[in-house]
Amino acid sequence: ETPTLLLQPENLCCPVCQEVFSDPVVLSCSHSFCKDCLKNWWRQKPTQECPVCRRRSSKTDPPLNRALKNLCESFLQHKDQGSSEILCSLHSEKLRLFCLDHEQPVCLVCRDSEKHTNHRFRPIDEAAQQYKELLQETLEPLKEKLEVFEVGDLAFDQTKVSGNPMWHQVSLDFLLI
CATH class of the missing domain: 3.30.160.60 (Classic Zinc Finger)
Known part of the structure; x- marks a missing residue:
């Protein structure tokens, strides 16, 4: 994908809240979520599973997805500077x-x-x-x-x-x- 496509909002949205990721974490199944969205999702469920594929997660505190976090920050910074450069x-x-x-x-x-x-x-x-x-x-x-x-x-x-x-x-x- 080109950098322009990567910075489109649909590629940077959390599947739970449908907003641009905030502190994105990644599960072992490779799906990413806002840290708070995932914690809230897990609070409502009996098991810690991926909201997308339902695969169980072995980690109670999934790691930060740094690359995605950087992309989201670039997108938001770019968006704040006016209309996007798509x-x-x-x-x-x-x-x-x-x-x-x-x-x-x-x-x-x-x-x-x-x-x-x-x-x-x-x-x-x-x-x-x-x-x-x-x-x-x-x-x-x-x-x-x-x-x-x-x-x-x-x-x-x-x-x-x-x-x-x-x-x-x-x-x-x-x-x-």
């Missing part, structure tokens, strides 16, 4: 606009090309903010459904555990008949 793959120009018709970022050369004749454009930061808000609106009901599912899953596990002695007793009573 370049057009066709023209090596900064992606400054978002084509509403093709729903993709474009450079000024792309905008003036025949491919985008009579298309509508927005500044890329404005379009990014609109899409971010739309994603947040879509994400909220999904988070609520996930929470309901997790509560139901926990209740099911508790019912299963509490029902085991009763099941054994009924089985024993049945055998005695």
